[in-house]
Every structure is written in structure tokens, then in C-alpha cells.
Ligand code: FES
């Protein structure tokens with residue numbers, strides 16, 4: 001029952017044969033080899049798999065691969081430019097938010113989705129976005145501080 | 158001591174790799190010829206296997222092999238402490254997540270699909286999920302042949318019962334202590350099953366090579382235990398088993414010991430030449446790895462009228478699940494650490510480690526301390542009320558400290574730190590301001606908990622460091638400590654920078670652990686890495702400096718003890734202009750004519766806790782703590798009257814850690830640990846129905862704190878009374894912050910409402926129900 005989809009990932013076009021059960025996360029990790037997108041759960045609750053699809057932060061384990069046909073997808077791998085990190089990455093590192101790091105790519109992408117649309121998001125809105133992400137290491141304090149620092153850095157750009 | 162790098166917020170070396178998504182975790186690894194395993198889990202938690210039919214599954218697309226555990230329990234039985242584990246169910250299943258059969262296929266989806274075609278017939282047996290039920294007279298045995306299992310001396314199953322080990326500690330004379338007490342309080346407490354629930358699920362890859370090598374990758378913190386046990390089971394020299402530990406996405410305990418690796422090894426042994434990969438689904442991570450806690454604790458305290466503690470009796474009923482190997486030391490630690498931060502002259506502390514039909518119980522951040530001290534800190538609060546004494550005054554009369562003796566019989570000294578200083582900090586930030594008065598919407602309360610943490614190691618729990626100077630004077634260090642997020646690579650780097658007197662950027666710290674190249678380490682547990690691993694690094698640095706001085710003494714023609722070292726040069730202390738560059742010494746010193754003298758500078762060192770021992774079977778006492786850390790924690794909470802929801806407005810923690818190595822990281826350890834057991838106190842519980850089925854093996858149903866459930870504010874502070882073992886006086890911190898939140902929060906609930914809870918989690922429903930009962934004219 002293989003079927004073909006075409007999509008753009010990090011500005012590179014791909015045509016990929018998919019199976020009906022496959023989700024966007026499988027395409028990214030297994031077909032394209034972009035393993036920065038993480039899988040932490042079976043029930044859409046951890047947010048480790050978050051990517052941008054057509055500009056929106058989505059949980060890639062939730063998106064059936066065929067729904068991603070024609071989509072423009074951005075993953076964590078596209079954020080840094082060479083050795084120059086994206087301000088969100090810089091900010092999370094500076095605030096001490098990176099412990100085991102398994103939740104971090106998803107959080108970077110979730111915040112990226114938020115700030116692209118609304119750079120002047122309130123603290124409550126930042127917390128709403130971060131509520132989509134589970135982190136077992138940090139207790140969220142450093143992540144929240146990092147998010148606010150990222151906002152500041154992005155505004156100053 | 159003025160320090161240049163230790164104590165500074167220098168960024169951890171692994172941050173960029175992780176933030177860019179480039180750090181390589183187990184699931185990210187692809188190997189040539191790799192096959193994928195999916196594992197069938199039984200529909201019953203306790204049953205005799207009648208038949209397993211794999212014929213239809215074998216015909217499925219992509220399937221390479223279908224495997225059952227038939228006959229495996231003879232040859233493949235494993236375990237570190239009690240050899241009771243099997244890699245796959247043989248003859249009977251003992252818990253709902255046990256491996257029952259496996260499919261190896263070309264891709265994971267094919268493997269999972271084929272599983273559905275396996276048919277199993279079983280004969281169900283009675284199911285016990287609680288130790289107290291499994292201990293009842295006439296209970297069906299979960300391990301009929303437990304008496305035959307190999308085990309460590311002094312522990313082990315009681316044949317003919319479901320007891321996997323009974324441990325009892327006696328200090329002084331508890332009966333006499335109670336008889337001489339003016340007041341006695343007792344209660345039963347429950348710390349239910351919990352999941353470590355790291356965001357990265359557990360998993361392993363095992364590859365039986367054609368030449369006899371066995372290569373393993375695992376999301377684990379104990380590569381050397383895996384190596385030893387796999388080598389033993391498959392009858393290979395340890396040197397032919399090579400274990401890699403990639404980046405680990407959180408551990409908190411359950412990726413310790415050896416569990417899933419033996420199952421994946423057993424599966425992979427059927428397809429030599431192919432690496433076989435298995436990564437747990439989240440459901441399997443709950444039901445088929447290790448869970449934590451599962452303790453019912455009966456505790457009794459006796460005291461004099463003036464508050465002097467006289468005796469403590471603790472009985473732990475520990476539901477250890479279907480296999481006890483991994484629960485054994487947790488249980489023992491719970492018993493002897495149930496004194497908490499207090500000196501009891503007389504103790505009778507015991508635990509019944511009991512086989513049940515849940516997933517096996519193992520390490521969960523804190524290792525017996527959170528459970529036992531939940532009971533201690535709740536009960537001492539109740540004692541204070543009964544004595545009519547101030548909660549702080551009662552505690553202060555009895556704190557462990559210099560001149561005091563622990564339950565294990567170990568003496569404490571100034572260098573174990575000061576609990577009083579920690580208490581003072583927490584008191585100041587929480588209790589020295591007025592409590593907000595009750596208002597129409599909320600009750601307000603504050604609660605306190607003092608904590609004590611011993612490491613819970615083993616007599617052979619060494620850690621090692623290999624250090625190598627490069628030609629340009631930069632340094633590479635390898636350790637066997639697993640980085641699971643706690644930040645130990647930065648500890649290694651900062652301790653080395655300080656000791657070698659060189660900037661941290663010149664020191665490169667290992668990423669992967671590989672048993673072929675990494676120094677031996679027992680396992681990265683017990684909040685021991687900073688202390689022991691840090692000490693090993695410090696010792697390796699000193700050895701390297703000594704090597705350089707040795708060579709320099711030849712070059713500069715003087716006694717070695719007249720030389721000094723500053724990171725760039727080795728020089729004559731009395732005349733620093735007589736010197737030789739480090740870069741000229743690292744490969745030995747070469748004269749102009751090409752002759753070389755002296756050693757290549759590379760050092761190897763280890764460190765362990767001094768005089769650590771097992772326990773004396775007669776008393777249960779022994780040198781099993783060696784290094785203690787103390788702290789104080791407190792919660793300020795609000796309870797919504799309408800819903801019973803408990804909101805933690807402020808949580809304060811202070812520990813005497815001896816020395817802060819990196820302030821931002823240590824704060825992160827505390828904020829993260831606090832939130833973890835704010836979860837245990839208020840929402841987390843892995844639940845089983847009466848048939849032993851797990852009813853909430855999903856994040857959405859297990860519910861651990863999101864950012865919105867975390868305390869609104871955390872105060873985190875440290876006292877630095879240097880210890881004598883760790884580098885620059887440092888002690889551990891990884892597990893400590895999880896101990897205090899449940900008792901502090903439950904003490905705060907009492908402060909707010911007058912209601913005593915004896916078990917967690919206190920969900921809004923339970924709180925609301927208790928408030929309603931109280932409102933309708935129940936207790937005060
Ligand atoms: S993997 Fe957890 S939400 Fe997608």
C-alpha cells in the first residue's frame with residue numbers, strides 16, 4: 001500500500017514512499033535521517049517531536065505522513081547556521097535549561113513556532129506553549145527563564 | 158581556598174550538541190544489517206504458560222525469527238544481587254509487562270504487526286500487587302524455586318514464601334527505649350508505585366558478531382555490569398563483550414542495573430551477525446522496565462516528654478514486583494535510612510522485600526530515602542503535636558551531627574556538614590514571615606521536612622578516570638560515569654581545570670562510554686559521581702602533575718620536591734626563572750640531539766568511599782553510609798476550597814553540599830528534583846487493577862508535572878562545609894531534592910486544614926473529599 005508524497009524539509013525537496021501507518025516523525029527520523037526530532041511517548045503528550053509544519057509548531061508524531069504531503073517542514077537541524085546557534089538555542093543553553101537534552105529540540109521548535117508568530121508573547125502565553133512539553137529534568141524553571149531570554153534576544157536582533 | 162573554575166557558571170560541554178539535536182541517543186543509532194525486535198507482553202500478570210503458537214507470525218512479511226523463552230530459565234538466569242531474573246518468560250509469567258515472545262523483523266512496524274499473530278494459552282494464577290497480600294498465609298508462590306537462586310551472602314529469598322529478602326537492623330534496645338518513653342506515636346504510610354519516566358524511553362541494541370564478540374548499546378548507567386552479566390550468561394570473557402553508552406535522555410534510577418539488555422541479548426543471540434534493536438514504547442517503559450517505590454511503612458517513635466527521641470521501630474512492606482534483584486538494596490536502604498536526619502539511640506528497623514505480580518521495582522531517584530523519610534517526617538510532625546512542642550525545637554534536639562551515631566553505627570563529624578545551617582536558611586525564607594490568613598477561596602499552609610542522604614553504594618563501588626596530555630598541552634579525560642543530564646561531564650572538566658590550573662576549554666571530556674576504552678566504574682548511581690568520580694579525576698590530575706615534575710627534575714637537575722607547577726610550566730619553587738614548558742614534558746622531554754627522557758604524561762586513577770562494607774547479619778549494622786549529606790526543605794501551599802486543588806506557591810531547599818562545583822547546574826538539579834516529587838506528592842502513581850494490569854501506562858494518564866504544576870517559585874540555597882572525600886570538599890546532590898517535598902507538602906496540608914494524610918498522591922479529589930468530611934462535622 002505504499003504511496004508517494006512530496007514535501008520540503010529544511011528547504012530541501014523530498015519525494016518519499018510511505019506506508020499508511022507512517023507519521024511525519026517516521027519520515028523525518030527513519031526515511032530522511034533527521035534524528036534531532038525525538039520520540040518520547042505514544043500519546044501525543046511529551047512534545048519532544050515538535051517541528052514546524054507550514055509555519056506552525058506541530059507534534060510530528062501526530063501528523064500522518066500523507067497529511068504532510070506538500071508541506072513545508074522545518075526541524076531542529078535547520079536552526080543553527082553553521083556554528084552560529086539560533087537565539088533560542090543560545091538562550092536555553094545560557095539559562096542552564098539543557099540537562100539530558102532529550103526534550104530540548106522539541107522545546108526549541110515549540111518556542112520558535114510561538115515567537116515567529118508572536119514575538120511579544122506574554123509570560124502566560126509562553127507558559128501555555130511550554131505546557132505542551134514535558135521535561136523530567138529541569139523542573140521547568142531554567143526553561144522558562146531561557147524562553148524569556150530568547151524572546152529578549154530575538155527582539156534585539 | 159580561592160578557586161578559579163570550580164564554583165563558576167561555566168557552560169556544560171554537551172549543551173550545544175543537545176540543543177542542536179545532534180547528540181546521539183540510542184534510538185538514533187543505525188547499524189549495518191540492523192534488525193528490529195518487538196516483544197509480546199502477556200494478557201495475565203501471573204499465569205502458567207500452556208502453549209505459545211508462533212507459526213502464523215513466522216509467515217508475516219519481513220519476519221526473520223520468532224522467539225519464545227522456552228527453556229531459557231536454566232541457562233540464562235541473571236541478576237546482580239539475587240539471580241532471579243529471566244530474559245523471557247519460561248513456564249510461567251509473573252507480571253503484565255514480562256517478555257513472553259519476540260519477533261525479529263526487517264523493520265519495527267513489521268515486527269509489531271507479526272506479534273499480533275502469536276497465540277498464547279495460559280492457566281491463570283492468583284495475582285498479588287501488594288506485598289501485604291503476597292505475604293498472607295497460603296499465598297501462591299510467585300517463585301517456586303526461589304531457594305535455588307544464587308544470591309549475595311546475608312540476603313536472599315525465604316523458600317516456601319514470597320519473601321525475597323528480610324533485613325533487620327538493631328541498634329541499642331528498641332523495646333527498652335519504648336518502655337522508657339513518655340510518649341509513643343505510630344502510623345502506617347504508603348508511597349505508591351512511581352515511574353522514573355525519563356522522556357527518553359529505555360532501549361538497547363545487541364549484536365552477536367560472527368567472531369564471538371558481543372557488542373551492546375544501551376540507554377543505561379551501568380555498562381560494566383551489563384558487560385559482566387552478559388559475559389557470564391553467554392560464557393564469553395568480559396573482554397569480548399563491548400558495551401557502549403550513547404547520550405542518555407534522563408535516568409532517575411530505572412536505567413540502572415541490568416534488565417532489558419538481557420532480554421534484547423537473548424533475542425539477538427538467535428540471529429548472530431545482525432545487530433538487533435529494541436526501543437521501549439512509552440507503555441513498555443511503564444510496564445516492562447523498572448518501577449519505583451511500592452512501599453507500605455509502619456513506623457513507631459518513642460520520646461521523652463522533653464522531646465528526646467528514645468526509639469524507632471520501622472517495618473517496610475516492599476512490593477518488589479516479579480523479580481527482586483533490583484529492589485533488594487532499595488529496600489535495605491529504606492530500612493536503615495528511616496531514621497531520617499535524627500539520632501535514635503535505639504532502633505529496630507526491618508523490611509520485607511516481597512515478590513508480587515507487578516513490574517520489578519528498582520532504583521528511583523533517592524533509593525529508599527524518599528519513602529522512609531516521608532514516613533519519618535510526617536510522624537515526627539505528629540509527635541511534635543502530641544508533645545505540644547514546636548516542630549523545630551523537637552527536631553533540633555535530635556538532629557544527627559558531630560558526635561552522633563547513625564542507625565548503622567557510623568559516627569558523624571563536622572565534615573558531614575551542618576543540618577542546622579540548612580534549617581536556618583529554610584526557616585528564614587518560609588517560616589519567619591506571617592502565614593497568609595485563610596480567605597474565602599483558599600486555605601494556606603506551610604510545611605517543613607529535614608532530610609538525610611547516604612549514598613547507598615557497594616563495597617566495590619569505585620569510579621575511575623583516564624587522563625591524557627596532548628602534545629599542545631591540552632587534555633582529554635575519560636571516565637566511566639554516565640551523563641544522564643546531571644552534568645557530570647562539566648564536573649569532570651571543572652575539577653580537572655582547577656587541579657591542572659588550566660582553562661576548561663583546554664580540557665576535552667568524553668562523550669560516549671565504551672567499556673573497551675573507558676575506565677571501570679561500578680555504576681553511576683547514588684549521587685556519588687561528583688564525590689567519587691570527581692575524586693578520581695583529581696587524583697589523576699595529581700598523578701599527571703607528578704609525572705611532569707619527575708621528568709622536569711631530570712631536565713632541571715634538581716630534587717622533584719623542589720619543583721612547582723602552574724599549568725604552563727614546571728619550575729623551581731625557589732627560582733621560577735628555572736623552568737620547563739608543560740608542552741615540552743608531555744611526551745617525555747626531548748634533548749636537542751633527539752634523545753628523550755621521562756614518561757608520556759597520561760594518568761589513571763580511581764576513587765571509592767573509604768572502608769565501605771556490607772552489613773553484619775547479626776545486627777544489620779555496617780559501614781554502609783560512609784558519607785552523609787543533610788538538608789532542609791519547606792513548602793508554602795494554597796488549597797482551593799472549591800476543588801481541593803493544592804498549589805505550591807513557594808518551595809525552599811537548602812543542602813550542605815560541601816562545595817558547589819557549578820552553581821547553575823546544581824540549582825537545576827534541585828529545581829528538577831523538587832518538581833519530580835511535587836508530582837509524587839500530588840499526582841503521580843502507577844496504578845494496577847486487581848488482575849495486575851497497569852491502568853495508566855501513558856503520560857496523559859500517569860500525569861507528571863508540567864510547567865503549570867511546578868511551584869510558582871523555588872528558593873534554592875547551599876551551605877558549604879567541606880567534606881574530606883570529594884574534590885574541593887564536594888558532596889552529592891542528585892537525589893537529595895526529591896526526599897523532602899512529599900512530607901513537607903503533607904505537613905503543609907495539615908498546617909492549612911488540620912487534616913493528616915498518610916499516603917500520596919493527595920489528588921484534588923482526595924483533598925476535596927477530606928475537606929468535605931471535615932466540614933460535615935468530622936475531626937477538628
Ligand atoms: S512523541 Fe510525545 S508528543 Fe510526539
Ligand code: FES
Pocket residue numbers: 097098099100101102103104134135136137138356406407642
Ligand atoms: S532536559 Fe531532560 S527531559 Fe528536559
